[in-house]
Amino acid sequence: xxxxxxxxxxxxxxxxxxxxxxxxxxxxxxxxxxxxxxxxxxxxxxxxxxxxxxxxxxxxxxxxxxxxxx
Numbered sequence: 001x002x003x004x005x006x007x008x009x010x011x012x013x014x015x016x017x018x019x020x021x022x023x024x025x026x027x028x029x030x031x032x033x034x035x036x037x038x039x040x041x042x043x044x045x046x047x048x049x050x051x052x053x054x055x056x057x058x059x060x061x062x063x064x065x066x067x068x069x070x
Contacts, residue, residue: 006031006032007031007032007033008032008033008034008035009032009033009034009035010035010036010037010040010043010044011034011035011036011037011040012036012037012038012040013036013038014036017034017036020034021034023064027064027067027068029064029067
């Protein structure tokens with residue numbers, strides 16, 4: 001059976017990519033794909049125009065805190 005990521009982190013560089021991977025590992029979260037995208041500013045605008053859900057850092061933090069009960 002295939003497993004598909006439930007969420008996607010789009011990051012702009014290798015450092016943020018590594019931090020995101022460490023964060024997911026620390027919380028033992030496996031359903032998040034982390035994808036580096038050098039055109040993140042353009043990608044965000046494209047997602048916004050396509051009415052795709054976009055979360056900010058505060059929303060992500062609240063979600064993770066909800067998962068861990070902290």
